[in-house]
Amino acid sequence: MDTISNLVMGFGVALTPFTLLLAVVGCFLGTIFGALPGLGPANGVAILIPVAFTMGLDATQALVLLTSVYYGTMYGGRISSILLNIPGDEPAMMTTLDGFPMARQGRAGDALVISGVASFVGSFLSTVGLVVMAPLLASIAYLFGPAEYFALYLLAFCTLGGVASKNQAKAAVAACLGLGIAMIGLDNSTGLPRFTGGNMHLMDGIDFLVAIVGLFAISEIFIFIESHGRDSAIGVTLGKLTIPWKDLKASTGTMLRGTGIGFVSGVLPGAGASLGSFMAYMAEKSILGSRGRFGQGDPRGVAAPEAGNNAAAGGAMVPMLTLGVPGSGTTAVMLALLLTLNITPGPLLFKERPEVVWGLIASLFIANVVLLIMNVPLVKLFVRVLMIPAWVLLPMVTMISFVGIYSLSGSTFDLLLMVVFGVLGYFLRKLDVPTVPVILGILLGSNMEDSLRRAMVISDGDWTFLFSSPIAIGLWIAAIAGFVAPLFLRGVLKKPPVPVMDVNED
Amino acid sequence: MKSTLFRALLASAALGLGATSAFATECIAPADAGGGWDFTCRQIGKILYDLKLVDQPVQVTNMAGAGGGLAFSHVVAERGKDADLIVAASSATTTRLAQNAYGGATADQVRFVGAIGGDPGVIVVAKDSPYQSLNDLVEAIKADPGSVAFAGGSAAGGFDHLKPLMVLKAAGFTDVAKVKYIGMDGGAEAITQTIGGFTQAMTGDMSEIVGFIKAGDVRPLAVLTAERVPGFEDIPTAKEQGFDVEVVNWRGLYVPHDISDDAFNTWADKLQKVADSAEWKAVMESNGLAPFTKVGADFQNWVNDVVAQTTDLSKEIGVIQ
Numbered sequence: 001m002d003t004i005s006n007l008v009m010g011f012g013v014a015l016t017p018f019t020l021l022l023a024v025v026g027c028f029l030g031t032i033f034g035a036l037p038g039l040g041p042a043n044g045v046a047i048l049i050p051v052a053f054t055m056g057l058d059a060t061q062a063l064v065l066l067t068s069v070y071y072g073t074m075y076g077g078r079i080s081s082i083l084l085n086i087p088g089d090e091p092a093m094m095t096t097l098d099g100f101p102m103a104r105q106g107r108a109g110d111a112l113v114i115s116g117v118a119s120f121v122g123s124f125l126s127t128v129g130l131v132v133m134a135p136l137l138a139s140i141a142y143l144f145g146p147a148e149y150f151a152l153y154l155l156a157f158c159t160l161g162g163v164a165s166k167n168q169a170k171a172a173v174a175a176c177l178g179l180g181i182a183m184i185g186l187d188n189s190t191g192l193p194r195f196t197g198g199n200m201h202l203m204d205g206i207d208f209l210v211a212i213v214g215l216f217a218i219s220e221i222f223i224f225i226e227s228h229g230r231d232s233a234i235g236v237t238l239g240k241l242t243i244p245w246k247d248l249k250a251s252t253g254t255m256l257r258g259t260g261i262g263f264v265s266g267v268l269p270g271a272g273a274s275l276g277s278f279m280a281y282m283a284e285k286s287i288l289g290s291r292g293r294f295g296q297g298d299p300r301g302v303a304a305p306e307a308g309n310n311a312a313a314g315g316a317m318v319p320m321l322t323l324g325v326p327g328s329g330t331t332a333v334m335l336a337l338l339l340t341l342n343i344t345p346g347p348l349l350f351k352e353r354p355e356v357v358w359g360l361i362a363s364l365f366i367a368n369v370v371l372l373i374m375n376v377p378l379v380k381l382f383v384r385v386l387m388i389p390a391w392v393l394l395p396m397v398t399m400i401s402f403v404g405i406y407s408l409s410g411s412t413f414d415l416l417l418m419v420v421f422g423v424l425g426y427f428l429r430k431l432d433v434p435t436v437p438v439i440l441g442i443l444l445g446s447n448m449e450d451s452l453r454r455a456m457v458i459s460d461g462d463w464t465f466l467f468s469s470p471i472a473i474g475l476w477i478a479a480i481a482g483f484v485a486p487l488f489l490r491g492v493l494k495k496p497p498v499p500v501m502d503v504n505e506d
Numbered sequence: 507m508k509s510t511l512f513r514a515l516l517a518s519a520a521l522g523l524g525a526t527s528a529f530a531t532e533c534i535a536p537a538d539a540g541g542g543w544d545f546t547c548r549q550i551g552k553i554l555y556d557l558k559l560v561d562q563p564v565q566v567t568n569m570a571g572a573g574g575g576l577a578f579s580h581v582v583a584e585r586g587k588d589a590d591l592i593v594a595a596s597s598a599t600t601t602r603l604a605q606n607a608y609g610g611a612t613a614d615q616v617r618f619v620g621a622i623g624g625d626p627g628v629i630v631v632a633k634d635s636p637y638q639s640l641n642d643l644v645e646a647i648k649a650d651p652g653s654v655a656f657a658g659g660s661a662a663g664g665f666d667h668l669k670p671l672m673v674l675k676a677a678g679f680t681d682v683a684k685v686k687y688i689g690m691d692g693g694a695e696a697i698t699q700t701i702g703g704f705t706q707a708m709t710g711d712m713s714e715i716v717g718f719i720k721a722g723d724v725r726p727l728a729v730l731t732a733e734r735v736p737g738f739e740d741i742p743t744a745k746e747q748g749f750d751v752e753v754v755n756w757r758g759l760y761v762p763h764d765i766s767d768d769a770f771n772t773w774a775d776k777l778q779k780v781a782d783s784a785e786w787k788a789v790m791e792s793n794g795l796a797p798f799t800k801v802g803a804d805f806q807n808w809v810n811d812v813v814a815q816t817t818d819l820s821k822e823i824g825v826i827q
Binding site for chain 2: 144188189336342346454
């Protein structure tokens with residue numbers, strides 16, 4: 001088998017003591033970057049690019065370091081989602097929905113272990129998928145045109161109402177708010193600025209990270225100050241760290257399904273990890289229906305999004321390596337690094353630079369094992385960072401939020417914008433409007449709009465073009481089903497069992 | 507041991523991000539690390555130092571935002587007299603200036619000191635496309651402007667959009683606002699749309715799609731340079747097919763407006779030396795850049811012409827009034 005011998009060659013390249021050290025350092029830094037709100041995969045990787053150059057690393061070594069950081073952030077993002085209710089980065093957003101309620105019920109340790117294992121399953125299987133099917137999967141990107149992408153984003157939006165279990169209208173309002181915010185900036189289809197008020201800082205639109213850190217971290221700080229710490233998330237304690245075999249077993253199916261969904265959305269350029277974790281969570285919620293207690297601390301509610309976003313991270317490598325198309329913000333940064341190292345990703349990369357590709361793949365496997373060890377048995381190490389008293393942690397979170405956002409663009413404008421989002425988040429929380437749909441609106445809104453507008457340009461404004469391929473029609477049917485089904489099912493199924501514990505106060 | 511290394515890494519990360527020394531030349535890359543402008547700063551900076559044209563390593567500062575607009579207004583407002591400052595620029599810079607996308611800033615607020623390489627513009631179709639030559643494509647658009655949609659890596663009105671329009675104008679087709687164009691996020695994404703059959707042609711920079719050309723997934727109809735590109739001698743130029751167009755995404759520098767003429771000329775000379783160096787030639791070859799050297803007053807005049815031309819074209823397609 002070619003694949004096996006290539007893989008052996010890859011391990012030969014990647015398994016030197018120095019690269020192993022790089023992998024360990026990368027995984028460690030990555031987990032920290034991921035866990036700290038404000039520092040996400042994209043700026044984590046971007047920060048290390050100059051370091052890689054300064055250290056004079058060769059192509060394989062630089063890739064090992066950066067992919068370890070990348071995978072590390074995907075693992076680390078969940079830690080602050082679970083313990084602080086503040087997602088460490090945008091793909092970890094869905095993990096707050098069940099992770100934090102679990103932590104409040106004193107099951108933070110279980111949530112961390114389950115999500116750690118789910119992360120491993122997701123990224124390990126998607127790396128296997130990358131090895132086995134990369135050249136084949138590359139052609140999926142050719143099947144998705146503007147009409148298909150539009151239907152895909154629509155599918156995501158149609159299931160959005162289910163994010164908030166209590167009040168769907170409020171979720172819809174929040175999503176519309178996000179869609180509105182997504183319109184700010186340069187319009188791709190006309191080249192004209194919209195809603196920028198002539199301010200150059202708004203030309204690129206609003207970075208999700210600014211919105212996330214504002215809506216989650218900064219608003220948390222306001223709430224903390226207002227309530228003198230009583231209602232705040234900060235200060236949840238970690239119970240004893242044991243392995244919850246029963247929950248792990250119960251969520252095996254969830255992890256596998258989440259991996260599948262995440263991998264596919266990673267492979268599609270432009271969809272990415274956030275869509276992967278979102279779809280994985282929503283799919284699992286509708287599959288389990290009333291059997292799950294999603295939103296109230298169901299272990300499967302942390303397993304699904306974590307398997308999904310880590311699988312998407314592996315999936316995103318497929319279009320990046322085979323087509324040179326970045327599937328996410330982070331792979332865009334890595335692509336830029338590859339180009340600087342004189343490696344041009346594209347259809348010929350596997351043939352022309354096998355040592356780079358297979359070295360990279362081997363390093364993904366190595367990073368995964370290292371991360372599993374760091375994030376399950378050694379997770380307390382990272383937790384300790386977040387377990388310090390609130391009066392120390394809070395100023396730290398504030399500081400890191402500001403530094404992290406400043407490192408994105410080096411502009412003070414983004415800092416002000418972040419505070420504005422913090423105030424917005426504070427009021428939304430007071431009004432009991434969920435903030436997750438706002439972020440999804442921002443994240444998916446501009447992609448959805450661009451796809452629709454491109455479709456209209458190509459078809460001369462003929463709307464039937466949106467239903468012109470089997471893939472598009474299939475996605476439309478799924479979208480309509482996803483939107484309508486809950487309305488009917490609610491009547492058919494009996495009322496969902498009321499949870500015994502009334503812990504979900506937020 | 508690990509924590510020391512960790513600290514060392516963090517420290518060097520911090521150094522890499524900020525901190526400029528007082529006397530070193532500073533090169534501002536108006537984009538994040540890893541992009542084209544960052545590449546320009548790092549490569550030119552390295553060669554300047556290696557050739558001993560500057561006495562300290564060049565400090566690269568990344569200042570992303572508004573497609574280069576933030577860096578531009580920073581240079582105009584705060585660094586107008588700084589003779590130790592160079593700023594990476596490319597066709598995107600002049601295109602955006604021509605379209606007033608830098609918040610009212612104009613090209614004459616800085617001095618364009620030189621370009622020392624260019625990414626050739628290309629127009630490609632899928633390998634199973636009926637269009638065999640640039641002429642086929644142009645005739646099809648002339649007959650029915652709606653029959654061909656272009657995909658490119660920039661937003662509508664951006665440099666990739668303007669490339670086919672310049673070719674069409676050279677062919678005597680004036681109704682350029684009717685030409686269909688969809689802006690994707692980068693050239694590679696644009697090419698997947700073309701190979702997938704969603705658009706009929708793709709317009710972009712050569713370096714973005716070298717892999718697809720070599721793999722035979724696409725058929726390049728024309729390269730928009732004066733001469734055929736070394737290494738790709740079988741791709742005909744637009745010129746030899748009868749369309750008098752040259753569209754190259756040049757890589758170069760601008761400097762602040764109020765530096766002395768002596769300082770400006772010194773930078774022009776230094777850039778010429780970089781362009782002539784063997785090191786730079788190797789860098790160009792491995793990155794798919796073609797020779798394109800213009801420095802000093804020559805370059806400034808050429809930029810003025812390009813800006814005027816871009817303004818006119820942008821008005822015709824409605825990107826500006």
